[in-house]
Amino acid sequence: MLDLRLFLPKRVPLPLIAVGCLLVVGSWVPLALILHYTQVFHERPRIHLFQDMDNQPKLKAQAASPIFNDGRAMRQPVPGTIARGRLAAAAGGPAQTGRLAGHGGHDAPPAFVTGFPDGVRVDDFFLARGQETFNTFCYPCHGQAGHGDGPVNQRATALQLGDSALSYGTSWSPAANLNQVENGALLFGEAAYPNGQLFDVITHGKNTMAGYGHAIPVQDRWAIVAYVRALQLSQAPEAATAAMDAADQNATPKTAAR
């Protein structure tokens, strides 16, 4: 019988073993590379076998670009551009801006609407709407009755007084007390602070307070104005009544309709 062992080499040659080992170890390299690239962050995008659109040449917002003279990638809208839905506000009637047309300008302080503009009827429904909107947008800082003591204000003040590390190096300017009386007069009452000015502050903000014109429709802003007046009447009745009387006397007939 044929002895098969005759065909086996007595010893496997050393170079062959070495090559075998190299091949085995070498076969781990692609695996290791794949593992590496799945775990480690790389600046360069991954290799796209099929081009999808998450990697494409484009200019990102705030980036620089040599294409344009001003070196900015972001372009300004064409002068006179009006955002969708803002046409009425851009047209700028008193009911839309709280400012009287033809007054003010770059040098002169703007003249504000007194009373409420045409088309705004202050009734129970309107006041209820004002209350709801005030409680949504103003209460967090100015408090339920407008004393500037809302929960955000309280929290920010507490953080400021306590562990200063918690305020992350920022400082909080307190929300205004909308019922503040000084020398018997309401600081933000109708005499010193016409309805149109209140509307304007809601729209554009003031100093550290942001504007809410983007979030609160025009009619609801007037409803908040009406509700703030109601709050002032309830919180500082004498000063508020005096302010309303004074405002009525100063008012131009057209805008004094209340």
Ligand code: HEC
């Ligand atoms: C995130 C907090 C915050 C919210 C929300 C907020 N305010 Fe204010 N408000 C402030 C602060 C802070 C000031 C003081 C701004 C300053 O003078 O630095 C202020 C000031 C004011 C003033 C006085 C402005 C002046 O001329 O001095 C009025 C009026 C006012 N807010 C009304 C409102 C109304 C109405 C709303 C709801 C639509 C509202 N605020 C929502 C924080 C807020």
